[in-house]
Amino acid sequence: MSAEFRVTIEHRNTTLLSASPYQAPLPAGLQATNARAPLFVTYDELRRLTQAAGFTSPDVGPGGALRITGGRTIPDLTIQYENFQQQWQRVSRTDWQFQGGVITFAVTIGVYVPDVFRGNTPAVNEIMGHELLHVHDDIRVAREYMPNQPREYYPFREHLINCRPVNQGSFIFLFRDGGDFQRRMQRRFVLECNRRGNLRHTGPAYDTYQRRITEFLGGRTR
Numbered sequence: 001m002s003a004e005f006r007v008t009i010e011h012r013n014t015t016l017l018s019a020s021p022y023q024a025p026l027p028a029g030l031q032a033t034n035a036r037a038p039l040f041v042t043y044d045e046l047r048r049l050t051q052a053a054g055f056t057s058p059d060v061g062p063g064g065a066l067r068i069t070g071g072r073t074i075p076d077l078t079i080q081y082e083n084f085q086q087q088w089q090r091v092s093r094t095d096w097q098f099q100g101g102v103i104t105f106a107v108t109i110g111v112y113v114p115d116v117f118r119g120n121t122p123a124v125n126e127i128m129g130h131e132l133l134h135v136h137d138d139i140r141v142a143r144e145y146m147p148n149q150p151r152e153y154y155p156f157r158e159h160l161i162n163c164r165p166v167n168q169g170s171f172i173f174l175f176r177d178g179g180d181f182q183r184r185m186q187r188r189f190v191l192e193c194n195r196r197g198n199l200r201h202t203g204p205a206y207d208t209y210q211r212r213i214t215e216f217l218g219g220r221t222r
């Protein structure tokens with residue numbers, strides 16, 4: 001009756017990249033259905049979305065300025081029970097107990113590009129080539145990394161996997177309305193996506209990308 005953890009991937013944009021005016025090579029292993037067209041937003045909106053999702057680095061530098069002038073891939077994770085009322089039952093005057101079933105890590109991905117690039121096909125193509133790497137990374141974090149995370153925390157291992165009863169106060173704190181479980185899983189997800197994102201932001205390929213994006217904006221780096 002232990003929890004079964006599943007992962008779903010959805011996208012903010014229903015339009016496939018291949019059905020948009022833009023194109024970029026698919027990273028090996030990324031399904032075409034997970035390559036969506038970008039959403040164009042202002043820099044202010046991009047900054048707001050980035051912070052609302054719990055991300056600060058790597059694209060936001062000191063003072064909140066966007067260090068990277070290209071796009072931003074923002075994944076959101078929420079916890080969904082297939083039927084919370086049935087999966088959590090009160091088993092005594094003081095205790096609740098998890099009854100098993102599916103708990104889903106529902107991930108929604110948005111790829112955002114500053115609207116100064118809208119219509120600039122070469123620039124957006126370049127940006128999307130980079131952002132698809134992040135999309136691929138974030139999907140892998142969701143599918144491969146997240147299902148193992150609940151067992152890394154004693155309370156979640158005890159109550160969701162070993163299904164030991166939990167007292168009312170802890171139940172409310174840990175699980176009701178998402179609770180600490182959702183907060184910690186979101187935090188883990190953000191940190192791991194950030195960690196892998198940072199790995200994409202070093203090396204010659206990334207320096208070239210940065211220089212090109214800067215040139216598209218009319219700046220000169222050398």
Ligand SMILES: [Zn+2]
Nearest residue numbers: 130134200201
């Ligand atoms: Zn990046």
